Amino acid sequence: MKRTVGVGAMTILLCTGCSSMGVEPWERDVLAKQEMQLTTDEIEAATDDHIYFSKEASSGGRGFGGGGCGCN
Amino acid sequence: MSQKETHSISVALAAATCTLLGSGISATVDAQEEPAWDFNTSLLYYGEDGDRVKDFSVSAIARRMFIDDRYLTLGLTIDGLTGATPSGAIRQDVAQTFTRPSGNAAYSVAAGVLPLDDTFKDTRLALTAGWQQPVGDTSQVSVGASASKEYDYLHLGVNAKFARDFNQRNTTVSAGIALSMDSLDPVGGAPAPFSPMLDVGDTSNRLGDQDKDVLDIVLGVSQVISRDLVVQANYSYSKSDGYLTDPYKVLSLVDGTSGDTLLRSIAPGVDGPSHQFLFESRPGERTKHSIFGQAKYYMNGKVLDASYRYMSDDWEIDSHTVDLRYRIPFGANRYLEPHLRFYTQTDAEFYRLSIPDSLPLPGHASADYRLGNFDAITAGLKYGWRTRNDNEMSVRIEGYRQTGSVPADQLIGNQVSRDNFPDLNAIIVQFGYRF
Numbered sequence A: 001m002k003r004t005v006g007v008g009a010m011t012i013l014l015c016t017g018c019s020s021m022g023v024e025p026w027e028r029d030v031l032a033k034q035e036m037q038l039t040t041d042e043i044e045a046a047t048d049d050h051i052y053f054s055k056e057a058s059s060g061g062r063g064f065g066g067g068g069c070g071c072n
Numbered sequence B: 001m002s003q004k005e006t007h008s009i010s011v012a013l014a015a016a017t018c019t020l021l022g023s024g025i026s027a028t029v030d031a032q033e034e035p036a037w038d039f040n041t042s043l044l045y046y047g048e049d050g051d052r053v054k055d056f057s058v059s060a061i062a063r064r065m066f067i068d069d070r071y072l073t074l075g076l077t078i079d080g081l082t083g084a085t086p087s088g089a090i091r092q093d094v095a096q097t098f099t100r101p102s103g104n105a106a107y108s109v110a111a112g113v114l115p116l117d118d119t120f121k122d123t124r125l126a127l128t129a130g131w132q133q134p135v136g137d138t139s140q141v142s143v144g145a146s147a148s149k150e151y152d153y154l155h156l157g158v159n160a161k162f163a164r165d166f167n168q169r170n171t172t173v174s175a176g177i178a179l180s181m182d183s184l185d186p187v188g189g190a191p192a193p194f195s196p197m198l199d200v201g202d203t204s205n206r207l208g209d210q211d212k213d214v215l216d217i218v219l220g221v222s223q224v225i226s227r228d229l230v231v232q233a234n235y236s237y238s239k240s241d242g243y244l245t246d247p248y249k250v251l252s253l254v255d256g257t258s259g260d261t262l263l264r265s266i267a268p269g270v271d272g273p274s275h276q277f278l279f280e281s282r283p284g285e286r287t288k289h290s291i292f293g294q295a296k297y298y299m300n301g302k303v304l305d306a307s308y309r310y311m312s313d314d315w316e317i318d319s320h321t322v323d324l325r326y327r328i329p330f331g332a333n334r335y336l337e338p339h340l341r342f343y344t345q346t347d348a349e350f351y352r353l354s355i356p357d358s359l360p361l362p363g364h365a366s367a368d369y370r371l372g373n374f375d376a377i378t379a380g381l382k383y384g385w386r387t388r389n390d391n392e393m394s395v396r397i398e399g400y401r402q403t404g405s406v407p408a409d410q411l412i413g414n415q416v417s418r419d420n421f422p423d424l425n426a427i428i429v430q431f432g433y434r435f
Helices: A002-019 A042-055 B003-021 B024-033 B413-417
Strands: B037-048 B054-066 B070-082 B096-099 B106-109 B122-135 B139-150 B153-166 B171-184 B210-226 B229-242 B250-254 B277-279 B285-299 B302-313 B318-330 B334-345 B354-356 B373-386 B392-405 B424-434
Touching: A042 B037, A042 B054, A042 B392, A042 B424, B334 B392, B373 B424
Parallel strands: B250 B354
Antiparallel strands: B037 B054, B037 B424, B054 B070, B070 B122, B096 B106, B122 B139, B139 B153, B153 B171, B171 B210, B210 B229, B229 B285, B250 B277, B285 B302, B302 B318, B318 B334, B334 B373, B373 B392, B392 B424
16 A cells, blocks of 8 residues: 555656656757657667667667567 | 737747748648658668678668658568678687588588688568557557568567657657567578587488567657757566577587587598587577666757666676767758767576586576677767758768677686687668658
8 A cells, every 4th residue: 555655656746747847839949850859760770779689688678679580 | 018929929939940940840731731751761781800790781661641640651671691600619729510500511610710600691571561640639559560581580570559648748658569470490490409410411300490479568758858858768578488599509518627529420421510519598488678768968959869778687688788879960961970889798697608518408508699798889970961852861880899708617628718709890881861
């Protein structure tokens, strides 16, 4: 019970915190730029994921890290 | 000036700004008037030093916008792979002979040379399709499918993602799931785990086709902090089941005192391995957990993109990845983007350089260097520019270097003085064109 209340309180705190952050809709000029998107170049990101999936024991994080290749 | 007038001026200024900057709002308006295709294409060369892996790859992503912010995305990648890859066997002071994975021929490796399997040659075709659309005013849903085919491997996958915006779209919470159903049909058949490498023509240790299933779940939140800063955090869960062993990797069976690979007797007139090698064996399950964080910060036109990932799995591999990109614009339409990536991982609990004959066989073992203890660094530079037709071109050149070590408690006898970890140097060259 205590734990549920704690998690609930944390969630409300986080949401309240988030709601005070951010910008108004007309302040999104910079955020709307292509270079400010979280993934700027999908092909480059997919290429890197594929290379490192083939050569290292980790994958994913940014997105799905599953199979799709016999290289590992 | 009344409050209402101030507000309408703000809105008008915002609309004008968005129009001038070609941002999301104007793009959406254009899209609704003229549905059109956008293409993002690339040519890639990935080359490792020595005679190791080379990959030439062509990729294209086509996106068609429909009215009401709906998108269809289609992707295609063709890879042509050649070169040699470490087989898992250790160096010896004498020449070594191996049976090829097909079981149809043998090849030899000179004394003192790291054994590479030079039969690695494949063409891979990968296709993806996705559909994304809004649900109500604040949510988005996307569904997708993927398939890829190599000579010895077939992947089929489906995925779905749901995202919801809060706080005037400053906070986005998302959840995604992906399922992969992969089939392996290794050249010559998948070898039974820990079975010995046999003479040419003897395929009695080969199993039939094998399967591997992967479930991925990604939970994420992205948050606009200020006009110049956006961050995101993801938690990923990945569960793999099935044949997770690499059917082409072996381990050397060594003398428990000298550390040298045991010799093998071959009947006269028969081709076969000169030494004793065992095919590797990995657990049939793997569960990975990852935490990923990313920040993008705009500084007077320059953009810093910093991310960090921590991964931990039940094979006892832990890894840390830091990725930094810094985009520096110059002139009206050009930019340079240096890139640095640092990676480090610990070895899997069943990683072994070799198997000593003096001890009982472990439950699982692999000498695959990718499950070993290593660090990697990537350093590169990207140059991008906008063409006269308002399309985008880019070229990036990067170097990738892996350096690793075998835990000292695994080294036996003569292995101590040998170079046991196959360090790797690779170059990545990629051309991109968006139109």
